Amino acid sequence: MRAKIIEKLEAGRVQYGQFASHPGSGPCGMFVVQGPCGCELRISGLIRPGWEHVAVSTPRRCPNWEEMCFVKDLFWDEEECVMQLHPPHSQYVNNSRYCLHLWRPTHRDIPMPPPGFVGVVGLGPSEAAMWFARMSATAL
Known part of the structure; x- marks a missing residue:
């Protein structure tokens, strides 16, 4: 599968111009x-x-989550962790209105919170929505 991804990326390489x-x-x-x-x-x-x-940029809007995941998988293996950063305002660099960035340090692992801090492990979006709806209904 990785070879197909590399082919797709190579097919889009800019080979002429600046x-x-x-x-x-x-x-x-x-x-x-x-x-x-x-x-x-x-x-x-x-x-x-x-x-x-x-x-990563598009002509008229910032890339969305699905697009950023797609690009992440073009450049890194699916089990590698990469990050988007929100730096202090004093360190902002904004050269493009519709551009987002992915980063991976090469000499250390990125610290990650336990998966359970993000949501309910093992539930997809539909199951999670039903679970949260049941929890909300019983709280009333």
Whole structure:
């Protein structure tokens, strides 16, 4: 499956112009890929000292959750943890109105809360909605 993902990413590599990179340059370069929601995604991949970084943008809006998950899986394995950051306002850099970023440090693991802190482990969205509705009804 990983080979198909790499092919999809390579097919979208920008090979001409200011942001061109050579085929086979791995995750570094500019890519234009059709996203899972029908929107064209512009993706920039960089490896910097200590960090892997991917920037994702669309022409008219910020990328949504499904698109960011799609891009995450293009650049990293499904069991790797990457993050979006909300830095202090004093450190904001905003060069593009509709761009979000994914980051992964290369020399340490990203700390994660236990899955149970996020929600009820083992329930999908439909089951969770029914469970929460039952809990709300019994609380009244």
